[in-house]
Amino acid sequence: MSDLDAFRTEVREWLETNCPPEMREPVRDEDDVCWGGRKFKFKNAAQKAWLDACVAKGYTVPDWPRPYGGAGLTPEQTKILKQEMKRIKARSPLDSFGIWMLGPALLKFGTEEQKVHYLNPIARGEIRWCQGYSEPGSGSDLVSLQTFGEDKGDHWVVNGSKIWTSYADKADWIFCLVRTDKTNKYQGITFMLFDMESKGVTTKPILLISGNSPFCETFFDDVEVPKSQFIGEINRGWDVAKYLLGHEREMISGGGAGGDMVSIGGAFAKAFGKNAAGELDDPILRAEMAAFDTDVFAYRAMGERFMDMWKTGRAHPASSNMMKYVGTELNKRRHELVMAGGGSDALEWDSEESKGGARARSWLRTKANSIEGGTSEVMLNVIAKRILDLPGA
């Protein structure tokens, strides 16, 4: 115990010296997020300084081993670091699909050489990855995917297209599910890695209902991929993908899929006003917000328990599906209430006062929470089958 206390003190001091004040302000929009990568432009010097400090310490990926760019922290230490960062409202120094998804897959399935080669640039924010899974004909039923890699001896020639590829136009590399055996549905997919600058890769942004366009259609036209660039075994990419989907759900949920964990009613009452009894001056909305806050505080406890159990191998391996389902549905509910609370002001789409329609756009964006990374219905199917063991699910 005293070791952990000492660690907490050390972390607290380190954060005090190294986390710039600007990096303790809440993240307002996409621009405030540090994604790293070859094309990334830092918003300001503080963002870069914060990243550099964390990279040097291994704190962009605190629980990864040191040789791969991490700090080699234990689960308890990682939890303390997160608590201390949260305490001073420190922003995440670096967010990326490399950290959340590819990293865990490499740690589990990669060779030693691959780990050293790919993980360090992720930890340092040098290479930004995107995820090439979904195809126009293969969404929830991902295993039906058709993008094909033809075996040419020392390389594959990949043809096909992906869709909904988040940040494909900003990413440096892609991890991609490619069919390499048309005769075997599950054991005919290879988990490939390749550079988005490879000849034959093109991307076309897709406009979302939020008016933003963070994802793309991605086309592969005779793209050559060296036969060394895959994870796990050839034709066994589905194992990696399945493992990763679990991680993706863990990330979405553990990262607070409930959204911001502060009281929505408390914040809203300040803006809207209270009646003589000190209650939010709209009784039905107050009741809905209070019910929502109750669920959010409950989900926060769930998140803590889930992470404690997950990190120590106590959690049901499919429980991340439950976290994803509950958390994303909660976040959608939050944004419905934000819109209800905001009234006609929240409808404004591009005015300066509305910060370019921030509320409306976020509200629309959250509708994707229960679609991306596996839909709510698919989560419920998985819970029914793997946790409740219901027949024929």
Add this chain to the structure above:
Amino acid sequence: MPLYHNDDQAMLKDSVAPFVAEQAPVSHLRKLRDSADATGFSRDLWAQFTEMGLPGMLVPEAHGGLGMGHMEAGIVLEEIGRNLTPSPFLATSVGAVAALAKAGGTQAGRWLPAIASGEAIVALAIDESAKHRPDRIATTATRAGNGFRLDGKKSFVLHGHVADMSIVAAKTDGGITLFAVPKDAKGVTADPRRLVDSSLASHVTLDGVEVDADAVIGEVDAGSEILDALLAATRTGAAAEMVGVGQGAMDMTVNYLKERKQFGKLIGEFQGLQHRAAHLYGEMEVARATVMKAQQLLDEGNEGAKLMVSVAKAKAGRAANLAVREGVQMHGGIGMTDEYDIGLYMKRDRALAEYMGDVHYHIDQVARMNGY
């Protein structure tokens, strides 16, 4: 502290779960109910609880107890809930002990050892109306002679007609004061009513009840804090029991989905039911985590406990309610029969939901504690 049971707690669960399941399964409740038992619980079972040291779990070691925490008490309560076991454990060993231990003094010295040894049953006489409003206490305590005179009416007093002592909250000149009112005090009448879940709760009338000055639990006018401790412990305990009720109902229902055939299939194959069962699973898991968090914060003496206790009572209330409703519905016609246990789960849930503040009360508290 991680939010799961540590090794000692897991061991406790491993010994309590089979004990309650064997000695007091749902058939135990049925037997008491069908024999129109007048006590409200089995004294033999309470003696067995005592052999295991359970009544004194929360009693400090100095007073002859085990000095455990709410996390441990919650383990027992969850099993009580899962088996619908009628028991004075929640009121006596959790609520009363929390108040007495917080207060210390004469009454703690008098009652805590008696609770730990299984000799004393204590009732909590807090509520005065059909809805839980502990901030609206009309019962009065006026100074008389060396002590006080109590006048008022209490309701929903579980075990009130058999308790050796009742903790009574009353208004005094400068605030709220809690009193230990012994069973034989003159002027106390307990009128027990059978509730929907077959438990017995009394309407208690205090008519000029005279008690000594040392019947005060803690200090005169300073009962609020002790009452808060009592309420926090009892609410958290009721929430833990509801997690047990909800889990018991859910397990029974999920098993039924794997047995019952219609349309040539097991009904658990229908996605319409699968999704609802999966949704219920999520709600139950969240409720369990929330209750554990409240227990943990209470055990740490953390100031955030109060909020989490209300969150836990509300969340466990919602989740267990969903579990029993879906349980009856998914059992179809037999879910409506007295012969099947699922209906008993629905009844116990309703009583626990109301006890020490329902979902609506606690959601309102969440709003107030967050400044709206």
